[in-house]
Amino acid sequence: MSKKKRRDIPRFTTPIIETHCHLDYLEQAELAATIEKSLAAGVERIVTIAVSADNLHRVMELANSSQYIWGTQGIHPHEAASYTPQVDAVIRRHAAAERIVAIGEIGLDYYYDHADRAVQRKAFEQQLQTAVELDLPVVIHTREADDDTRDILQNYSEALLRKGVIHSFTSGPALAEFCLAEGFMLGFNGITTFNRADNVRAVVAATPLDKIVLETDAPYLTPVPYRGRPNAPYYLPFIAETVAAIKNIDVEELLRQVNRNSRALFFNGA
Ligand SMILES: [Zn+2]
Ligand SMILES: [Zn+2]
Numbered sequence: 123m124s125k126k127k128r129r130d131i132p133r134f135t136t137p138i139i140e141t142h143c144h145l146d147y148l149e150q151a152e153l154a155a156t157i158e159k160s161l162a163a164g165v166e167r168i169v170t171i172a173v174s175a176d177n178l179h180r181v182m183e184l185a186n187s188s189q190y191i192w193g194t195q196g197i198h199p200h201e202a203a204s205y206t207p208q209v210d211a212v213i214r215r216h217a218a219a220e221r222i223v224a225i226g227e228i229g230l231d232y233y234y235d236h237a238d239r240a241v242q243r244k245a246f247e248q249q250l251q252t253a254v255e256l257d258l259p260v261v262i263h264t265r266e267a268d269d270d271t272r273d274i275l276q277n278y279s280e281a282l283l284r285k286g287v288i289h290s291f292t293s294g295p296a297l298a299e300f301c302l303a304e305g306f307m308l309g310f311n312g313i314t315t316f317n318r319a320d321n322v323r324a325v326v327a328a329t330p331l332d333k334i335v336l337e338t339d340a341p342y343l344t345p346v347p348y349r350g351r352p353n354a355p356y357y358l359p360f361i362a363e364t365v366a367a368i369k370n371i372d373v374e375e376l377l378r379q380v381n382r383n384s385r386a387l388f389f390n391g392a
């Protein structure tokens with residue numbers, strides 16, 4: 123097999139904030155190297171996302187282990203059946219920590235349907251209520267569930283003062299428009315580099331610059347030209363390049379705005 127050298131990771135001067143990845147999927151040994159390589163690629167902050175009752179503690183540990191890592195607490199729609207009052211109590215206790223910046227990822231996934239849809243809706247609603255009470259932004263995962271996501275968000279959006287992000291946005295333009303009007307940001311990742319993602323690129327094109335944040339969703343969704351390898355925050359520059367090309371602006375200019383957006387989203391602008 124021929125070994126074609128892939129293009130090096132481009133290096134921009136504006137710092138990049140990774141708004142969504144899953145660092146707990148890495149072995150401890152890989153973790154230090156991944157962070158080092160990410161810093162070298164210009165990544166200055168990494169938000170690692172909780173998904174299940176099993177990783178709530180690990181995300182806390184990671185967020186407390188490094189000055190570059192922050193975390194979230196929440197139960198993914200795939201795991202909605204495990205969202206119990208006991209788990210909610212853990213989420214609320216952990217979420218009081220300074221290094222926890224959001225409730226998530228929460229939402230609806232009708233593509234995989236790993237959990238019963240009624241159970242998904244209930245866990246989504248209850249965790250939105252948790253975010254309202256704790257005054258934290260939310261990280262929302264929604265797939266093939268545009269109508270129900272809109273109907274549920276409609277009931278909580280006003281009370282959610284810090285709003286949040288619809289991460290890995292792949293839904294239709296109507297849901298994008300609704301979420302943007304409600305003050306949510308949209309998170310874009312390596313999908314924007316995939317051949318068959320014209321629908322996602324159309325949403326990027328229609329999203330105002332001050333509503334865009336970048337993520338990798340690592341270890342999934344590795345951007346071109348490294349598709350097929352495990353993903354990591356150090357591939358963010360490829361996503362930045364693609365989004366800047368869609369918006370027809372300079373990458374540094376995009377990154378400056380996206381950095382402000384990410385700080386507003388998770389760090390109260392700091
Ligand atoms: Zn997700
Ligand atoms: Zn995720």
